[in-house]
Amino acid sequence: MTREKTHKWLxxxxxxxxxxxxxxPFFIIFFGSLKSRAEIFTNTIxxxxxxxxxxxxxxxxxxxxxxxxxxxxxxxxxxxIIIVIFSSMAAYALARNKSKISTAxxxxxxxxxxxxxxxxxxxxxxxxxxxxxxxxxGLIIMNxxxxxxxxxxxxxxxxxxxxxxxxxxxxLDGGTPFQIFWRVIFPILRPTTVTVVILNAIRLWxxxxxxxxxxxQEGMRTIxxxxxxxxxEYTVQWELALAGLVLAIVPIIVLYIFIQxxxxxxxxxxAVKT
Amino acid sequence: xxxxxxxxxxxxxxxxxLLAVFFVIVLPLILGIGTSLTNSDGHxxxxxxxxxxxxxxxxxxxxxxxxxxxxxxxxxxxxxxVIGLGLALIVTQKIGKISLFFRTVFFMPxxxxxxxxxxxxxxxxxxxxxxxxxxxxxxxxxxxxxDTTTGxxxxxxxxxxxxxGYIMIIYISFLANxxxxxIEAGKIDGANKWQAFWQIKFPMLAPAFTVSLFLTLANAFKxxxxxxxxxxxxxxxxxxxxxxxxxxxxxxxxxQGYAQSKAVIFFLIVAVISLTQVxxxxxxEVDL
Numbered sequence: 423m424t425r426e427k428t429h430k431w432l433x434x435x436x437x438x439x440x441x442x443x444x445x446x447p448f449f450i451i452f453f454g455s456l457k458s459r460a461e462i463f464t465n466t467i468x469x470x471x472x473x474x475x476x477x478x479x480x481x482x483x484x485x486x487x488x489x490x491x492x493x494x495x496x497x498x499x500x501x502x503i504i505i506v507i508f509s510s511m512a513a514y515a516l517a518r519n520k521s522k523i524s525t526a527x528x529x530x531x532x533x534x535x536x537x538x539x540x541x542x543x544x545x546x547x548x549x550x551x552x553x554x555x556x557x558x559x560g561l562i563i564m565n566x567x568x569x570x571x572x573x574x575x576x577x578x579x580x581x582x583x584x585x586x587x588x589x590x591x592x593x594l595d596g597g598t599p600f601q602i603f604w605r606v607i608f609p610i611l612r613p614t615t616v617t618v619v620i621l622n623a624i625r626l627w628x629x630x631x632x633x634x635x636x637x638x639q640e641g642m643r644t645i646x647x648x649x650x651x652x653x654x655e656y657t658v659q660w661e662l663a664l665a666g667l668v669l670a671i672v673p674i675i676v677l678y679i680f681i682q683x684x685x686x687x688x689x690x691x692x693a694v695k696t
Numbered sequence: 697x698x699x700x701x702x703x704x705x706x707x708x709x710x711x712x713x714l715l716a717v718f719f720v721i722v723l724p725l726i727l728g729i730g731t732s733l734t735n736s737d738g739h740x741x742x743x744x745x746x747x748x749x750x751x752x753x754x755x756x757x758x759x760x761x762x763x764x765x766x767x768x769x770x771x772x773x774x775x776x777x778v779i780g781l782g783l784a785l786i787v788t789q790k791i792g793k794i795s796l797f798f799r800t801v802f803f804m805p806x807x808x809x810x811x812x813x814x815x816x817x818x819x820x821x822x823x824x825x826x827x828x829x830x831x832x833x834x835x836x837x838x839x840x841x842x843d844t845t846t847g848x849x850x851x852x853x854x855x856x857x858x859x860x861g862y863i864m865i866i867y868i869s870f871l872a873n874x875x876x877x878x879i880e881a882g883k884i885d886g887a888n889k890w891q892a893f894w895q896i897k898f899p900m901l902a903p904a905f906t907v908s909l910f911l912t913l914a915n916a917f918k919x920x921x922x923x924x925x926x927x928x929x930x931x932x933x934x935x936x937x938x939x940x941x942x943x944x945x946x947x948x949x950x951x952q953g954y955a956q957s958k959a960v961i962f963f964l965i966v967a968v969i970s971l972t973q974v975x976x977x978x979x980x981e982v983d984l
Contacts, residue, residue, distance in 0.1 A: 433789045447820055536966065545727040545731055678800075678804065690868075
């Protein structure tokens with residue numbers, strides 16, 4: 423028994439040591455964001471001696487934080503709504519109609535997942551530019567295209583455990599496939615919808631490269647885009663750059679603390695099932 | 697329902713997604729192959745056959761970036777998997793509720809985008825490390841990101857911080873699927889924890905290795921944001937990874953045709969990596 427206990431405590435001590443080193447970078451940034459410009463150079467990694475909370479109001483303005491936040495929120499949520507609606511519908515049709523065409527579509531989607539973004543970005547931006555369809559709405563359509571295959575797979579996998587007799591019963595009650603899907607099937611797919619939302623939200627909220635190529639109006643910049651330009655302007659003023667970084671991280675961490683169980687579950691499913 | 701009507705619904709459900717995938721991924725890929733055969737600068741383009749591909753063979757920066765990326769991926773894949781598995785083993789020991797807290801912390805960096813992670817660590821490597829060097833006199837902490845070696849290891853460290861928690865989650869889910877009886881049987885036969893791990897758990901983790909290995913590999917090849925925010929290729933393009941090389945060729949040097957030929961090669965490399973993973977994991981599943 424004592425052996426078991428020593429083992430337990432050794433593991434805990436090791437875990438705590440790793441935890442401290444794992445999150446210490448966040449603390450360095452947080453401490454720094456509250457220091458004066460001079461103190462960052464004399465005291466880089468420890469708690470500030472004098473607090474300068476004004477760094478935050480200046481970073482908030484510099485990042486146009488409210489606006490950038492709303493831009494990120496708008497693009498992430500609208501993309502996700504479209505992704506969820508159309509991917510779940512497609513997966514439903516593919517799973518319920520086993521045919522050569524369905525198999526072909528399934529493999530077609532699987533193949534597109536092998537294509538890295540960088541190998542299509544140049545023609546993609548040029549096509550959408552030529553039809554004058556860049557900025558927010560173009561970006562939402564592109565997000566949809568890139569997220570479709572993975573989302574369809576997740577829904578398709580979940581469809582397998584939903585009995586066809588449900589569809590049949592609803593059909594006898596006189597529903598169209600459209601009604602049957604939205605009233606009967608989609609509610610059952612809820613856990614998968616949570617996974618699809620979480621996986622896409624993490625990716626879309628943090629995405630930089632695609633928005634940087636597509637968004638060419640300053641007022642539409644998302645948080646990572648704003649952060650990029652802000653950081654470029656303020657590397658000599660570390661205290662502002664650091665306050666900006668903290669502002670960018672805080673919403674993610676707060677959300678994570680509240681729904682971490684769903685996030686970890688979603689990521690597990692996404693990693694193991696696709 | 698009648699066949700015709702049923703068909704109509706089928707296509708109504710499937711077509712929107714198919715169109716999105718077609719216009720966003722497939723069409724650009726096909727047009728891109730065409731672009732790679734021209735000298736396009738984004739405005740005018742003349743067909744030049746395979747000249748771009750021939751030019752690639754003697755493009756020192758491209759070959760350097762490719763080689764840098766391969767070395768990076770090799771080191772990162774090994775370290776991330778060792779650390780990810782280590783973390784997974786720590787949080788799956790019987791240590792009570794604190795394991796959930798550990799899990800939460802280890803996974804956290806994965807939620808933050810490459811741009812922001814890169815900036816966080818730029819400050820740490822450049823300023824905080826300098827502070828440590830001054831305070832302790834250890835030259836090891838001097839001038840990080842100022843040369844190729846520290847740039848390379850800087851990228852590895854940040855990528856490791858970002859990905860280990862993710863790989864940990866994959867290992868946890870595979871560890872959880874190892875039947876408890878197997879471990880119990882081992883204990884009865886007198887195996888200690890060390891033996892139980894190497895002789896019972898470790899072989900059962902084979903599919904997790906393949907999944908994690910290729911996931912990290914594919915991700916390592918596609919890095920752009922982190923590279924941009926941490927080193928931006930400096931000094932003198934010596935930490936420029938392959939994705940950044942493609943980007944710079946297209947959008948700074950305006951050689952879109954040439955950049956697209958790099959992008960096609962890049963596609964082939966990543967596709968081979970991903971297909972190998974699919975192939976190996978499928979075969980393993982049959983074996984089990």
